[in-house]
Amino acid sequence: MSVLHPDLLTAEGEGALPVRIVMKDAPLAGAEAAWARAHDFTGKAGQVLLLPGADGAIAAALLGAGETFDPMSARALPVRLPEGLWRLEGLEAGDAARAALAFALGAYRFDRYKARPSRAARLAVGPDMDVAATLRIAAACALAREMVDTPAADMGPLQIETIAREIAEAAGASLTVTTGDALLEDNYPAVHAVGRAAAPHRAPRVLEIGWKLDRPELPLVALVGKGVVFDSGGLDIKPGVGMRNMKKDMGGSAHALALGRLVMQADLPVRLVVLVAAVENAISADAFRPGDILGSRKGLTIEVGNTDAEGRLILADILTRAGEHAPDLTLDFATLTGAARVALGPDLPPLYTDDEALAADLLEAARGVADPLWRMPLWPGYRAALETEIADVRNDSAAWAQAGSITAALFLQKFAPTTGSWAHMDIFAWNPRAQPGRPEGGEAQGLRACFEMLSRRYR
Numbered sequence: 001m002s003v004l005h006p007d008l009l010t011a012e013g014e015g016a017l018p019v020r021i022v023m024k025d026a027p028l029a030g031a032e033a034a035w036a037r038a039h040d041f042t043g044k045a046g047q048v049l050l051l052p053g054a055d056g057a058i059a060a061a062l063l064g065a066g067e068t069f070d071p072m073s074a075r076a077l078p079v080r081l082p083e084g085l086w087r088l089e090g091l092e093a094g095d096a097a098r099a100a101l102a103f104a105l106g107a108y109r110f111d112r113y114k115a116r117p118s119r120a121a122r123l124a125v126g127p128d129m130d131v132a133a134t135l136r137i138a139a140a141c142a143l144a145r146e147m148v149d150t151p152a153a154d155m156g157p158l159q160i161e162t163i164a165r166e167i168a169e170a171a172g173a174s175l176t177v178t179t180g181d182a183l184l185e186d187n188y189p190a191v192h193a194v195g196r197a198a199a200p201h202r203a204p205r206v207l208e209i210g211w212k213l214d215r216p217e218l219p220l221v222a223l224v225g226k227g228v229v230f231d232s233g234g235l236d237i238k239p240g241v242g243m244r245n246m247k248k249d250m251g252g253s254a255h256a257l258a259l260g261r262l263v264m265q266a267d268l269p270v271r272l273v274v275l276v277a278a279v280e281n282a283i284s285a286d287a288f289r290p291g292d293i294l295g296s297r298k299g300l301t302i303e304v305g306n307t308d309a310e311g312r313l314i315l316a317d318i319l320t321r322a323g324e325h326a327p328d329l330t331l332d333f334a335t336l337t338g339a340a341r342v343a344l345g346p347d348l349p350p351l352y353t354d355d356e357a358l359a360a361d362l363l364e365a366a367r368g369v370a371d372p373l374w375r376m377p378l379w380p381g382y383r384a385a386l387e388t389e390i391a392d393v394r395n396d397s398a399a400w401a402q403a404g405s406i407t408a409a410l411f412l413q414k415f416a417p418t419t420g421s422w423a424h425m426d427i428f429a430w431n432p433r434a435q436p437g438r439p440e441g442g443e444a445q446g447l448r449a450c451f452e453m454l455s456r457r458y459r
Contacts, residue, residue, distance in 0.1 A: 004139050005120065008107055009100055009131045013124030016087040019061045019077065021069055036062070045073050046436045048080035058082065071098035072370045075106030075437025081121040093128065098370070100125050104138035106437030110149040136265050137451065140258040141444035147254035148429050148442030152230035152247040156202045157195070157278035160227055160253055164207045164276065167257055171264035173211040173272075179203050188277075188321075189295040190302065190313040194228075195279030197287035202229070204279040206318060211264055211272040219458065220271040221263070222327040222417065224318055225256030226311045226334035227278035234281050234307030235289055248442060249311070251429025252333035253278060255447050259331075262451050268458045273325050277314035281307070293391050297321060298415055303388045305396030311336050312408055313395055316415040323417035329358070329457075330422045331450055332412065339404025340426040343376070349445045350376040352409040353423035362423060365456065366449035373425065373446055382407050386414075425450075 022028070024043040028036050032051065036042075041049040045066030053059030061081060065073065074088065088099055103123045111117040125131060147155060147163065161177055168175040180203040183192035188206050195204025207227075212218060228249040232238060238246070253276040260274035288294070292304045294313065297320040302313065311334050322330050340350050351373040353359050359375050366373040385401035388394040393414060397407035409424050416422040427445040434440040 004104065004107065004135055004142060005122065007122055008104055008120065009123050009125050009129075009134060010085070011125060011127050011129070011131060013085070013087055016085040016124040017058065017060055018089045019063050019081075019086050020089050021065050021091070022062045023065050023069070024067055045070065046076045048076060050082070061086070063088075069095070070370070071095045072102045074099040074102040077103055077123070077437070078107040078120040079436060083119050083121055085122050085124055087124040093126070096126060097129055097134070100129060101134050101137060102437070104134060105141055107138070108142045108145055108439070110146060110439070110441055112150075133266070136262060137448060140262045140451070141447060143261070144251070144254040144258040144429070144444040144447060145442035147257075148248045148251045150247070152280070155247065155250065156229050156280065157198075157205050157227070158201070160229065160250065160257075160276065160278040161205060161207055164209060164257055164274070167261045167264075168209045171211060171261070173209050173264065174213070176208040176210070177205055179205040187297050188317045189297070190317045191277045191279060193288045193292070193294050194281055194310045194313050197234070197282040197284040198280035199282070202280050202282075204277070206321070207274075207276040207278060208321070209260060209272070209274040213271050213273075215271055218269055218271045219328040220273065220325055221454065222273045222275065222322040222325060222330040223256040223260050224315065224322055224330065224332035225253035225274075225276045226250070226315055226336065227253030227276045228311055228314070229278060229280050231281045231308070231310065232283055234283060234310060235287055236307045237283065238308060245430065248430050249335050250278065251335040251427060251442070252311075254429070255333040255427065255444065258444070259447055259450055263454060266455065268454060270454075270458050273322060273327065275318040275322055277318045279314055281310045296415070300392040300414065303391035303394045305394050309395045309408075312411050315412055319412060319415040319417065323419065326419045327417050328420040330417045330420065332416075332422075332424050333427055333446070334424070335429050336426045337405045337408050339408070341428060343405055344374055346428045346430065346432050348372055348374050349425050349427045350374055350405055351423060351425055351446070352376055352378055353421065354378050354413075355421040355423070358421040358423055361453050361457065362449060365452035366446070369448045369452045371446060371448040371452075373449055376406060376409070378409055378413060379403070379406055383410055386411055
């Protein structure tokens with residue numbers, strides 16, 4: 001899956017057509033100016049204008065930069081340029097590298113169900129650019145996006161296991177899989193409860209990748225991902241409009257696996273554990289119910305107030321498992337709450353951590369690679385909203401607290417590792433509207449920021 005064209009970025013630039021950066025309302029000369037006026041090209045950010053040569057064939061292109069050039073605007077180029085080899089003119093090395101990554105990100109297409117798959121333009125880059133490293137980052141984002149985009153019928157727990165196995169085998173890592181009723185034997189009761197209503201061939205499972213675990217001198221990083229392959233809401237069934245895109249509810253697992261692959265490909269000096277709970281929140285006679293009291297791997301009992309708050313239940317078990325490795329750093333990804341979208345919208349994922357240094361490092365990395373995160377508070381005043389009279393904790397916070405994304409993060413904090421640092425990202429993993437280089441559908445959010453932070457911390 002998600003194999004980018006090997007020559008999408010190439011140092012072989014012979015015959016490449018130029019793409020010039022044009023600031024908004026910058027003056028153009030002669031025939032170029034007339035052509036731009038005829039096509040309403042003003043240099044607005046993301047605009048692309050093809051220029052003809054004397055023979056009528058395409059000779060060059062203009063890329064609108066807006067008021068200030070943002071290298072990420074190069075995401076628009078692969079969908080706006082015809083097939084062929086192109087090169088960006090007039091950029092310094094740093095901007096050129098960021099624009100090349102943006103170009104590679106913009107080349108993503110989800111066309112596996114199309115009779116005629118689309119073909120993208122290619123970009124010639126400078127000889128000093130690390131093309132392989134850039135393509136690895138773009139491919140990781142493409143993997144996460146493709147997993148999210150794939151319909152649930154073709155992206156069930158078994159398919160996520162298959163992807164995890166391919167990643168582990170490619171890196172020489174181990175993979176442990178616990179499936180079905182074995183989850184009870186191995187003490188993953190909450191994962192089992194959420195996934196037990198699914199058809200037998202879509203049985204719930206916990207996947208654990210281990211890499212360099214025989215190197216105790218190295219710091220240990222744990223990556224944790226929510227893998228709800230489809231969320232009907234369970235017996236608290238979602239309305240149709242809320243269920244339509246629930247194939248994306250495994251976006252956290254896609255991010256954890258893609259980031260784990262990046263860490264291993266880059267051979268960062270860390271030990272790595274990647275933990276994913278892959279389940280379908282289905283409806284059957286055996287579905288868990290509102291009012292049920294579930295056990296958890298940590299030993300805390302959980303009162304189910306709403307079966308549509310299932311993601312935090314499976315994360316409770318695998319965060320506890322992560323803690324058994326005594327990690328130095330734990331990052332979890334989950335498409336956890338609609339409340340996060342109400343607070344920050346679809347483009348800006350909330351980041352939760354009580355570690356000031358980790359928050360600063362993640363936010364600095366996010367700004368550096370244009371992969372935004374926004375820190376939200378683990379506000380202790382809302383912990384009382386998780387209290388219940390008949391269990392240790394409830395999975396749906398009391399209505400008075402209102403702050404659904406915060407209370408969900410506070411729930412996870414009860415199960416997060418107590419060694420090292422922990423951060424939780426409540427991602428949307430989805431573009432709700434198409435933009436140049438950002439088609440409607442699956443999106444990687446916070447993945448590049450986290451990899452940048454890990455690369456800076458562990459050189």
